Amino acid sequence: MERPTSNATLPPRRSRGPELPKTSTGIRGLDEITRGGLPQGRPTLVCGGPGSGKTLLALTFLVNGAIQFDEPGVLMTFEENDQEIASDVASLGFDLPELVAAHKLAVDYVRVERSEIEETGEYDLEGLFVRLDHAIRSVGAKRVVLDTIESLFAGLKNDSILRSELRRLFRWLKEQGVTAVITGERGDGLLTRQGLEEYVSDAVILLDHRVHDQVSTRRLRVVKYRGSYHGTNEYPFLISADGISVLPVSSMALQHEAPLERVSSGIARLDEMLSGKGFYRGSTILVSGTAGTGKTSLAAHFLDAACRRGERCLCFLFEESPQQLLRNMRSIGIDLEPWVGAGLLRFHADRPSRYGLETHLVTMYETVAAFKPTVTVIDPVTNLMTVGTYADVQAMLTRMIDHLKTENITAMLTSLMPGQIDIERTETAISSLMDTWMVLANDPVDGRHRRGLYVLKSRGMAHSNELREFVLTDQGLTMRDAVSDPRGTPDVPNTLWEGRDQHAVA
């Protein structure tokens, strides 16, 4: 009889050939990174340190299979018994006993206690094979999880028998045609303590759990995936009440659409400055300025206008609570409350220090996915920068902005600058990602503060380069006619003019 493993001994397919069949994990993001899931009918090694989420990932794979894809599964656990496992994952909303009762899942707890076992002479692990085979047949399993088979090394003395039996086991799993996930504990200088990667070599996924500045971040990397393309970066992943999700880095290439449609800023005279029509839909707008220059007010106008058009708006707040913002905006005549009531506007307020950047990123990503806004405001994006290093922040924002662009979401980010002097220089971390950049300034002139606004850049449109004065009234933000800068001529580079008919390119 021809073994299904024969494929494994063939030379790897050339890139022209069709990709290997894959089994969807149902884990958002992971299927994207692996271009469809785990190699079908083959074992995948998932390794990581203690608490890195190996077991949860493996179980999610099983449960999703049983529930979403009509693929029953077998869980063979070597460390925790059925009840422990069931209660571990109950918090994710998985009801293992119910799946077992419905014959969609079989659980076998393998307990090996070295002190209880005397070894004499030759043996093999046929008992393990029999149990696994029995479990697979009992539910017609298509998916198998072995968690964590390395425990056997602690229970049995004869390493060489164990190793040859494990090799036989993984070969046997392939012959059964089941898609298997084998978990392994991260070892010193090795992916797993016992070097399981030597036996399970079709696909290897590495999980990592780091704590930096008291903030923990989980990451996932596909170390190896034989016969398939895969993303090679580290991707943040999150374990939340909704289960596991992995955040794919932005689209791999710059291929966002560049719509020609324009959206109003909500301030007619500001639209005028933006070649008379406002922002491009799907573009990213940075509003920077020192404290009290009116950044949030500008954003509120933008949100109000979008809601008036019936668009869904999502507003991330990293400084104020939604109530504070609503109250403050009411004082300048912008009442956003009805939009909240109508379900068009949603706030998501978080303390930046609450999690690491990656978690913020995942949370924002998920909130966007759940609410499906067409307009998003992040106020202020600079507060996030306190959470990570310069490079981390840039990487995170690149991903976020990339994602928003892909979804054609118009995004306005406000940026709080510590001082006026170097506004244009200090924001290099993010300004290159922006399509439109507006600067708000606050200058003491003739014994009072005058607020000014200018458009530093706006890709793909002939924008004004004047400094305009504006006032915050109880009717909102009102622009005045062009003023000359009290400091002299504003140094607005004209080189960003990219032609009236060009559209925004990311």
Place this chain on the structure above:
Amino acid sequence: MQLLEDGVPLVPPAGQTYRLRLYVAGQTPKSVLAFRNLKQICEEHLHGHYEIEIIDLLQNPQLAQGDQILAIPTLVRRLPEPIKKIIGDLSNTERVLVGLDLRMGQ
């Protein structure tokens, strides 16, 4: 069998019947050897005080889980309690006797 020659005292079975289970998976050479070794040891040390039950997991795979069988062959001493397990072809009589509590381990 010159097992008793080193003078280590045999722990007496105290009149109790030893209930032993030998788990195998088909008639493999290892299983056959294990059974032959077991039979011999029992005849020599537990004559008349033992029962051996052979369980072939290929016919009764569901029985593997209960006794936590992993290795084949596995000998399980079900009585007297506590349960003891000896894995392998039982070719080292000394270790089998230790495993069955018939001889003090060193």
